[in-house]
Amino acid sequence: MSKKRQQLIDIALQLFYERGINSVGINEILSVSGIAKKTLYNHFTSKEDLVLAALEQRNNNFIIWLDLILKEANTDNEVVNNLFNGLSAWFSNTAVELGDFRGCFFINTSAEFSDPNSKISQYCREHKQQVRYLISQRLSQSNPELIDTICVLKEGAITMAYVNHDLSMPLKCIKIIEKLL
Amino acid sequence: MSKKRQQLIDIALQLFYERGINSVGINEILSVSGIAKKTLYNHFTSKEDLVLAALEQRNNNFIIWLDLILKEANTDNEVVNNLFNGLSAWFSNTAVELGDFRGCFFINTSAEFSDPNSKISQYCREHKQQVRYLISQRLSQSNPELIDTICVLKEGAITMAYVNHDLSMPLKCIKIIEKLL
DNA sequence: CCAAGTATAGACAAACTTGTCTATAACTGT
DNA sequence: ACAGTTATAGACAAGTTTGTCTATACTTGG
Numbered sequence: 142m143s144k145k146r147q148q149l150i151d152i153a154l155q156l157f158y159e160r161g162i163n164s165v166g167i168n169e170i171l172s173v174s175g176i177a178k179k180t181l182y183n184h185f186t187s188k189e190d191l192v193l194a195a196l197e198q199r200n201n202n203f204i205i206w207l208d209l210i211l212k213e214a215n216t217d218n219e220v221v222n223n224l225f226n227g228l229s230a231w232f233s234n235t236a237v238e239l240g241d242f243r244g245c246f247f248i249n250t251s252a253e254f255s256d257p258n259s260k261i262s263q264y265c266r267e268h269k270q271q272v273r274y275l276i277s278q279r280l281s282q283s284n285p286e287l288i289d290t291i292c293v294l295k296e297g298a299i300t301m302a303y304v305n306h307d308l309s310m311p312l313k314c315i316k317i318i319e320k321l322l
Numbered sequence: 323m324s325k326k327r328q329q330l331i332d333i334a335l336q337l338f339y340e341r342g343i344n345s346v347g348i349n350e351i352l353s354v355s356g357i358a359k360k361t362l363y364n365h366f367t368s369k370e371d372l373v374l375a376a377l378e379q380r381n382n383n384f385i386i387w388l389d390l391i392l393k394e395a396n397t398d399n400e401v402v403n404n405l406f407n408g409l410s411a412w413f414s415n416t417a418v419e420l421g422d423f424r425g426c427f428f429i430n431t432s433a434e435f436s437d438p439n440s441k442i443s444q445y446c447r448e449h450k451q452q453v454r455y456l457i458s459q460r461l462s463q464s465n466p467e468l469i470d471t472i473c474v475l476k477e478g479a480i481t482m483a484y485v486n487h488d489l490s491m492p493l494k495c496i497k498i499i500e501k502l503l
Numbered sequence: 504c505c506a507a508g509t510a511t512a513g514a515c516a517a518a519c520t521t522g523t524c525t526a527t528a529a530c531t532g533t
Numbered sequence: 534a535c536a537g538t539t540a541t542a543g544a545c546a547a548g549t550t551t552g553t554c555t556a557t558a559c560t561t562g563g
Contacts, residue, residue: 143509145509159436160436161433161436163342163434164434166550167552176511177512178513178553179511180509180511182551182552182553183509183510188550248429248481249433250433251425252425252429252430253342253433255340255345255424266485266486266487269486270486286497289491290498293475293495294474296477296478297474297475297476297477297478297479298474300429300478300480304428304450304477305447305450306447313467313474314474317471317474320502321501321502326539326540347519348520348521348522349520357541358540358543359522359523359543360525360539360542361539361540361541364539364540369521369522
């Protein structure tokens, strides 16, 4: 992987996540990175191509973070605790790997691209699948409904943290799941 | 309220919800509605002004729909059932009043406007507050945690319906809450 | 040390954005 | 019926957007 290419992805991801994809132009990414336009179009065929690379980068970062969070959990209870405490840390900008919280990049990106069959929307869906799979792998298989419950509470907590500015949900989600187990 | 003004709001809301605010220009709203540009700028000082009017319109539509859904519910259980069955109908385009489902207009709009202090982001937050208040008014006050649970599950169900294309969540949410009561 | 690949600055094209303005026409209430 | 409001079409300004291209220079492997 070329160094310039990686720089472009990093800065694009940062700006896209911070302000939204449609609010950030190619020219801004170039001026911030100090890279020439021709170089960008040597590495990426279009803005969409760069967006997909940024989504992939974010997906990698997120999966690595999640893996770390869930690594030491040995019981279902620990998985739940680690996951939602992790979300709490993310929301309050304590999770350095994920950058300043501005909601879920994939939810936000889906909101900007209305065609559900576009590569971009499809990638967002695949990311959510990957996260779900990762969590499910850490759970005992004895409770098939638990994974659905965890996922729907997770999406709700992220949305409420971003839109409502309510950061209290992760803790409440832990209590909800405790009652169910 | 002027007729032209209302036409502009209706068509703006339709296009904004369908494709996202940043993907729809003033000129498209004008050509679809057949209204002159000067007329638009007689009624609204800027695009942002029109966006706020569209948000208000959507908020009204949504509140009316929700009120109707919850009207006949007499127990907490009925409130939960009506709400999540209502969401299910929305997701599968059976709720005509809400138009073709493309996620929550307020979540989507928050995703596009990154400044949390902008009027637009603030309005989105207020909408969520209103919805929460309306639901809470229909619940017996004996269970203060129930409202949080309902709201976080509702946001999760909407997000998963839109991003993941998973329409099964409302039913699962009802089952989750049943277990908690 | 030189050839091939990679990067540079930035002009340019063509299309789009929001918003202003002019000059004309069509309603509407008294 | 006429005065005052409201709407019209569309030119225009000033700025943005993505993407192409040219001509020059730097870097690196063999």
